[in-house]
Amino acid sequence: MQVSRRDALRYAATLSGIAGLGAAAASGSAAAAGRPTLIDYAMRQIPAQDIRAAGHAGVINYVSTSRPGSSFGAKPITLPYARSLNAAGLVIVSNYQYGKPGGTAPSDFTRGYAGGVDDARTGWHHHIAAGGGRSAPIFFSVDDDIDRQAWLNTVLPWFRGINSVIGVQRTGIYGGIKACQWAAADGVIGRSGSPGHVWAWQTRSWSNGQIYPAAVLYQRIIDTASNPGPVVGGIRVDVNDVLAQDCGQWNFHP
Template sequence: MSITRRDALRYAAAASALAGLNAAAAALAPAASAAAPTLIDFAMRQIPAQDIRAAGHSGVINYVSTSRPGSNFGAKPITLPYAKQLTAAGLVIVSNYQYGKPGGTAPSDFTRGFAGGVADARTGWALHTAAGGGKSAPIFFSVDDDIDRQAWNDLALPWFRGINSVIGVQRTGIYAGIRPCQWATADGVIGRSGTPGRVWAWQTRSWSNGQIYPGAVLYQRIIDTASNPGPIVGGIRVDVNDVLAQDCGQWNLHP
């Protein structure tokens, strides 16, 4: 099968964008292969780029939101100097928004309705662009709870519609368990990856019953908890995410 010059350049850019250990090979490998590159996510503090590379990861999923009242997470939000450090080291960046948390000092973001979605999208996009985020890159907005279909319809869906009204569907992604990822796709509130068949769904292992949504671009396979600590990178414990698509929303593919 022949490919156009434009396609060849796109594939080359995708392989380059997944910089890190075996990334070029991973870009050509099946999504679930052991060679798939990984991105880490963390909140406590900024991890030096050289430590991330030394641990064999290809980049980060970093926050474009601020810390909740009473907390002071050093990696929230991502800053322009840190983003430049990561990029200079050949690491990729994906944006995530999460301010509130179940049982936290601020309510879960998805409970704040349409107006809350508007406000969160404005904040997230301002922090994303201030740090140098790609103008067409998505932000993954978090549903960090095991919600049912009624909670999706009554709470989360209006919140996502509010987000869409500010940044558009194509720049909107979701972080959640498998069911909200499926509902978000069916309801048309998240955008599509440049990888065929994939959407802006970052699925967590939590609440997913051992299943992986075929449309997801990222899968949070290792979740750092007190009872099951994540690996240590740069002196802190992190979550680890498998990259399931060449285009997982990384900034440098979406200038």
């Protein structure tokens, strides 16, 4: 992938801004990882000043609504909240997840091609309504330990449906290492502006201690009852390492 001098300067400026936040809060929890970090959470909107004080460079926020019977304050991200994050110099990345294994709505990917069409339309609506960049990707969640057969028969058609609405270049995946690799190999996720990287947000779960070299984000800390995540703004969060200068942040994709 050829990168122009102008784009290279933009990449450097973006990384400098992200890294600068981490350096400015070197005493914060984010500094331990040695990389800029983004947090993800659903319970409620965390004030921007609390995110900065904890040493994080930004957030991965939902462009989906709450499942039946639940009421997550951070789903979907709103325009006023996004503006408060931007004003504090924090970056934003979009993620879509409505259903969940064992939840009140089934995992999104189980609904196949038609479900992908619906999810892409919903996700893009909330993304744009909150001020998301028009060329920025949305990371669609595969929040389960799928095998190759499930990928081919169920998940891949779902991604094809997503692609039919927003295009491959604006489509990303959240999942374990195999799901990320399959998505890249089958051409259903786009490429980051950082050479050698694709729109893969890899979770530590189902990854056997391996990190996909082409991923742009890595979910290193996952908040669970047995292993609580760090507290930011009064709630526990997941923590993600930024692996590429262009990780799909809105301000980099106007």
